[in-house]
Amino acid sequence: MGQIIVMTSGKGGVGKTTSSAAFATGFALRGHKTVVIDFDVGLRNLDLIMGCERRVVFDFINIINGEAKLHQALIKDKRVDNLYILPTSQTRDKDALTKEGVEKVMEELRKEFEFIICDSPAGIERGALMALYFADQAIIVTNPEVSSVRDSDRILGMLAARSRRAELGLEPVVEHLLLTRYDPHRVERGEMLNVDDVLEILAVPLLGVIPESKEVLRASNVGLPIILDNESNAGQAYADAVGRFLGEDIEHRFIKPQKRGLLARLFGRT
Amino acid sequence: MATDTENVSDRDASFQLRGGSFTLMVLKLVDPASETFFARLGDKVRQAPNFFRNAPLVLDLDGLPGNELIDFADLKLRLREHGLITIGVQGGIHRHQEAALRAGLPPVPAAGRSSKLDTVAAPAAPRPASPAAAPRAADSASRPAMVINEPVRSGRQIYAPGGDLVVTAMVSAGAELLADGHIHVYGALRGRALAGLAGDTSARIFCLSLEAEMVSISGLYRVNEDIPPAIFKKPAQIYLKDGYLNLDPF
Numbered sequence: 233m234g235q236i237i238v239m240t241s242g243k244g245g246v247g248k249t250t251s252s253a254a255f256a257t258g259f260a261l262r263g264h265k266t267v268v269i270d271f272d273v274g275l276r277n278l279d280l281i282m283g284c285e286r287r288v289v290f291d292f293i294n295i296i297n298g299e300a301k302l303h304q305a306l307i308k309d310k311r312v313d314n315l316y317i318l319p320t321s322q323t324r325d326k327d328a329l330t331k332e333g334v335e336k337v338m339e340e341l342r343k344e345f346e347f348i349i350c351d352s353p354a355g356i357e358r359g360a361l362m363a364l365y366f367a368d369q370a371i372i373v374t375n376p377e378v379s380s381v382r383d384s385d386r387i388l389g390m391l392a393a394r395s396r397r398a399e400l401g402l403e404p405v406v407e408h409l410l411l412t413r414y415d416p417h418r419v420e421r422g423e424m425l426n427v428d429d430v431l432e433i434l435a436v437p438l439l440g441v442i443p444e445s446k447e448v449l450r451a452s453n454v455g456l457p458i459i460l461d462n463e464s465n466a467g468q469a470y471a472d473a474v475g476r477f478l479g480e481d482i483e484h485r486f487i488k489p490q491k492r493g494l495l496a497r498l499f500g501r502t
Numbered sequence: 503m504a505t506d507t508e509n510v511s512d513r514d515a516s517f518q519l520r521g522g523s524f525t526l527m528v529l530k531l532v533d534p535a536s537e538t539f540f541a542r543l544g545d546k547v548r549q550a551p552n553f554f555r556n557a558p559l560v561l562d563l564d565g566l567p568g569n570e571l572i573d574f575a576d577l578k579l580r581l582r583e584h585g586l587i588t589i590g591v592q593g594g595i596h597r598h599q600e601a602a603l604r605a606g607l608p609p610v611p612a613a614g615r616s617s618k619l620d621t622v623a624a625p626a627a628p629r630p631a632s633p634a635a636a637p638r639a640a641d642s643a644s645r646p647a648m649v650i651n652e653p654v655r656s657g658r659q660i661y662a663p664g665g666d667l668v669v670t671a672m673v674s675a676g677a678e679l680l681a682d683g684h685i686h687v688y689g690a691l692r693g694r695a696l697a698g699l700a701g702d703t704s705a706r707i708f709c710l711s712l713e714a715e716m717v718s719i720s721g722l723y724r725v726n727e728d729i730p731p732a733i734f735k736k737p738a739q740i741y742l743k744d745g746y747l748n749l750d751p752f
Contacts, residue, residue, distance in 0.1 A: 356657075382656055385674045389655025433692075435653055435672060 234342040237349050238367035238405075240391075242383030244354030246375045247412040250448060250458060251470070252351035253281045255371070257457040258474030260315035264346040267306065269337075270320040271363035272353035273328055279319040282309065283455020293321040296333030302340055311460065316345070326359040338366045356390060365396050369406040371477075372436060375413045376425040381433050384409075388436065408439035410473060415444040416489040427487055440473025442466050443486040518745060521721040523699055526610075528592065530562040534577060535570065540584070547584045559586045560610050561602070563594020572598060574605035647683070654679065654693065664700075675715060684708070690735075694718075703742045712738040712749070722747045 239252040249272075256268035269292060270278035279285040284307045290300035295318075309315035321328065341348045352363035364370065370391050374384040391405045392398055398405070411430060418424045431438060447464035451457070459474070461467040465486050472482045533539065547554045559581065566572065578588045590610035591602040599609055647666035654660060654669055656676030661667075667681035670688045677693035679685050682700040684707070691709035698705030698720035705719050712733055716725050717740045724740075724747055737752040 382674075382676060385656040386676065388653075389658050389674075389677075392652060392655065393658070432690075433674070 234345045234348050235368045236338060236342070236366050237347060237369045237371060238352055238364045238391075239349060239371050239373060240352040240360060240364055240387050241354065241373040241380070242356060242360075242387040243375075243380045246373050246380055247442070247448075248354075248373050249277050249281050249351050250452065251371065251373050251410055251412065251442075252278065252349050253457040254459040254467075254470040255474055255477070256282075256317075256347070256349045257309075257312055257315060258459045258471060259347045259349075259478075260309070260312045261459070262474070262478065263314065264478075265314045265316075265344070266347040266349065267316040267318055267341055267345045268349040268351060269318040269341075270351050271329070271359055272351065273320050273359060274322065274325045275353065276320050276322040278351050279307075279317060280455060281452055282317050282457065284309065284317050284319070285455070288319045291319050291321045292337070293324050293328045295337050296328065296330060302337065326353070326357065326362075329358060329362040331362065331365065334362050335366065356386060360387070361390070361394060364391055364405075365394070367391070367395055367405050368397070369408065371408045371410050371439060372434070373410050373412055374430060374434070376411060376415075376419065376427075376430060378425065381425065381430055384434060388434065407436045408477065409434060409436040410439050410442065412442040413444045414441045414486070416487060420489055438484070439476055440469055441484055441487050442469045442473070521723075522701055523721065525700065526558055526560050526589075527586075528560045528562050529581075529586075530565050531572075532565040534566075534572060540580060543581075543584055547586075551585070555585045557586055558589045561588060561591045561607070563591055563598045563602070566594055566598055568595055568597070572601060574602045574607055578605060578607065645683075648681075653689070656693070661699075667697075673709075681705070691717075695740075696723075697740075698742075705742075707740040708738075710737050711735050712740075717747075717749070719747060724749065 239248050239255070241248050252268050256266050259266040268278065268282070270276055272278070273293060279288055287307050290305035292305065294300040295302055295305050305318060307317045307319065309317065338348065350363045350367065353359040372384050372388060374380050388407060391407065395405050397403065409431070411427060415424060419426045427438065427441060443465045445464055445466035447461055448458050448466050451461055458464065458467050459470040469486050472485065475482045581588050588607060591599060591607050592610050645665035647668050648660070648662035650660060650667070650669045651671065653671040654673040654677040656674045659678040660680065662681040662683065664682050666683040666686065667679055668686045669679065672689035673679060673687050673691050673693045673695070675692040679687070679693065679695045680699050681697050682702060683697065684705050685695045685697045687695070687709040690711040690713055692713045692715070694716040695707050695714055696718040697707045701720050703720045707717055707719065712729060713735055714726060714729070716723055719740060719742050722742060729749060733749055733751050738749055739752065740747065740749050742748070
């Protein structure tokens with residue numbers, strides 16, 4: 233049976249979709265058959281980040297409504313084997329996500345995939361609730377700033393109280409913290425919370441720290457999951473985090489400011 | 503303590519103004535003009551006369567039809583004949599609220615901000631089958647503490663009615679703990695903690711790291727800003743003494 237993983241945060245703009253794309257691609261690169269689902273009905277973005285927006289015919293909502301078969305809607309990634317994308321509808325809203333409909337799709341996907349990544353919308357309303365409801369594991373995406381941390385805390389509370397596992401009294405959802413857009417220089421100047429501050433408030437095991445990187449925006453704009461950019465710090469950090477998720481013991485990098493050489497300063501590559 | 507000088511001057515004052523929360527009987531009005539209204543009410547009162555004698559009462563106006571004019575002064579008098587003392591109204595439309603106010607019945611804010619509180623508080627209301635001292639007996643019997651073993655995250659509200667609340671993990675900013683008895687937090691307390699909610703002035707709050715947004719005992723409160731720096735993030739207990747809220751380190 234496949235594992236359902238929700239990528240969630242409460243707050244918007246912290247990097248949920250970027251992280252969903254990176255983890256899905258990372259799992260697939262390591263040979264795990266993976267599907268990533270866009271739960272942000274009405275604000276469809278995952279297909280852009282994954283670079284498959286020109287191949288969307290049917291979507292998640294069509295499947296829920298029984299208007300198409302699952303295999304008609306799943307988009308196979310062209311770059312990586314074992315990787316599939318299930319885009320959502322841009323014309324509908326979150327009310328289209330019925331619990332019964334989502335459950336049916338999840339059960340079907342569980343039989344076929346090892347990892348099912350649910351890319352949650354921001355907020356704590358229906359879309360976010362449906363994205364986390366069936367989760368076995370949760371990756372909480374947080375930026376090192378107080379409002380993001382508090383919203384993550386709220387979402388952790390909802391995972392513990394309103395997920396299917398909580399309602400049925402099963403083993404709780406396994407929680408992981410992914411700290412994104414981390415700028416060690418700004419942390420050192422006291423402009424951002426540091427890793428320990430965030431861990432103290434949230435008390436969730438740290439899965440990875442993704443450094444702030446210009447490459448992320450560039451990769452998004454060309455539809456390339458950042459993890460495929462081996463050169464970038466962010467890409468490497470995601471690869472480490474995927475390894476840790478799969479049980480490997482990998483030391484955290486990019487937490488301390490790195491001394492930048494003259495050439496690096498001149499060319500400004502971060 | 504930072505506010506010592508203020509406290510001394512307060513002590514000499516001839517009165518103290520503070521908040522309190524109470525469990526009150528609510529009478530939901532559906533059709534007070536009905537001929538059977540007072541007959542039925544009389545039957546109810548006769549089942550537990552001691553309970554209803556001089557009992558304070560709040561009228562719930564939500565069920566009233568909008569076009570009906572209510573004579574609240576008359577209603578108040580007739581309810582008094584049955585032993586009930588009407589002290590205010592709850593809900594309803596503006597027109598009814600104004601009429602009630604003219605009869606000396608102010609709107610009473612609903613307890614708590616969540617419906618959760620209301621439902622938990624409800625069982626304290628009358629139980630006609632077992633008259634007289636039943637509610638008192640329930641108060642004096644010891645109740646087991648409510649124990650929470652996982653972190654209390656932002657946005658969650660936990661109420662331990664009639665007893666103590668023990669949390670063996672941290673309490674996040676934006677979370678709220680309510681108890682009629684003591685509150686114990688074996689972790690950092692970053693949210694709100696309100697002990698002695700029903701008015702027990704001997705209730706206390708204990709925590710391993712005091713970073714609370716607000717602490718309150720029996721209606722007296724301190725917000726985060728008022729916590730002295732010397733005790734901030736330290737193990738502490740909060741209690742009432744001589745009518746003042748004390749925050750002491752361990």
